[in-house]
Amino acid sequence: MxxxxxxxxxxxxxxxxxxxxxxxxxxxxxxxxxxxxxxxxxxxxxxxxxxxxxxxxxxxxxxxxxxxxxxxxxxxxxxxxxxxxxxxxxxxxxxxxxxxxxxTLIHFRSFLDRAYGRHRGENHATTVNSLKRRPRLVLMSRSGGVGRVILNQIQVKRIAEKIGFDVTIFEPTANTPLWQAYAVINSSHAMVGVHGRAMGLEYMEYRIEVEESSLVDKYDKNSLMLKDPIAFQGKKWSNDIMSIYLKEQNVRLDLARFREYLKNAYKKAKKFVDKGDSD
Known part of the structure; x- marks a missing residue:
């Protein structure tokens, strides 16, 4: 062996x-x-x-x-x-x-389902949501001074709902069982989060502008740190730099600009839902 x-x-x-x-x-x-x-x-x-x-x-x-x-x-x-x-x-x-x-990643997703799919019946919310015809969007939430918080999260949720999504705000903790996180994400058609990537889904990158970063309240908006983070950090990703971008920084999304991304995501998700209904 x-x-x-x-x-x-x-x-x-x-x-x-x-x-x-x-x-x-x-x-x-x-x-x-x-x-x-x-x-x-x-x-x-x-x-x-x-x-x-x-x-x-x-x-x-x-x-x-x-x-x-x-x-x-x-x-x-x-x-x-x-x-x-x-x-x-x-x-x-x-x-x-x-x-x-x-x-492929599709096979990896099947592997995850073998590991965590057996808990599916334990998540009542997922079972109920699966009966709806609106595409489901998971809004990954963060709080408690951990950084990368979407400061206007409620407004983002409202816009997504107006566009047509059924929105679930999900804030996992260190004690959240992975089967529960998997059930929520696996039952969704789209996911929004700061610095994240969904496996098995199309990745749509939204790059924040300087004015959308909370760092603009603390540092000069014309500083290299905000204008060109890659040049600022150079080749060295030190603990101090990591703390600034990952721990100190929150975001306030430009709702008008972000709405267009949500509309695009909704069109793709709705096609997926409609295809599932017709199968």
Missing amino acids: SLPWYSLRGYTGNFFHDFNDGIIPLFITIHSVFSENQEFVLVISKARDWWVRKYADLLQTFSKHPIINLDNDSSAHCFTSATIGLVSHGFMTINPKLLPNSQ
């Missing part, structure tokens, strides 16, 4: 980076190395206990065998071979041309 082994010492704890830097590359690695029916044991190291508990359902879906955590396992294990490290295809990407079985 073989084993894939990877370390979790990197930037884990952030949902986006956990998937972009860990879970998706692990999915790619397993489908690159092992055949469909080949048995293997997943071995991890440098993982915090809370992280393992958080992703237990997901990690266990990779293999029918118990996960080995080298940080608290002193037993001797014998395997015929080992694959150490992860394979990545880039930013939130699964390239089917680089995989022997041509797996």
Whole structure:
């Protein structure tokens, strides 16, 4: 029996980076190395206990065998071979041309459904919403001084509803079960959030203008920090710079400009809903 082994010492704890830097590359690695029916044991190291508990359902879906955590396992294990490290295809990407079985993000979504879909009946709101004909939009909310808060969130919600969306405001916490987050997002047709990307959905990027950043209240709006963040940070992404952009900064969306993005998203989502109704 073989084993894939990877370390979790990197930037884990952030949902986006956990998937972009860990879970998706692990999915790619397993489908690159092992055949469909080949048995293997997943071995991890440098993982915090809370992280393992958080992703237990997901990690266990990779293999029918118990996960080995080298940080608290002193037993001797014998395997015929080992694959150490992860394979990545880039930013939130699964390239089917680089995989022997041509797996895509659609297959990854099916994998998530195997891990978390069994909880579907536990989310009553999702069941009720699924009966509606309006496209569903999830507005990812943040609060508590964590930064990247949409300051005019209520106005954004109202505009989205006027356009035709059924809007759900979702504010996950550190204790939110992943199956619950998956149920909410998986039942939606569109999602709005600051610095995020939805897997299996078309990504529409909205770049805020200087006046939409709360940093304009603290720093000169003509400063390089606001006019050209890439030039300001250079090649060094220091903790101080990260704190400014990710912790200090909130956004107040230009409602007139953002409305056009929502209209475009609604047209795409409505086509999807109508297609589902006709099937």
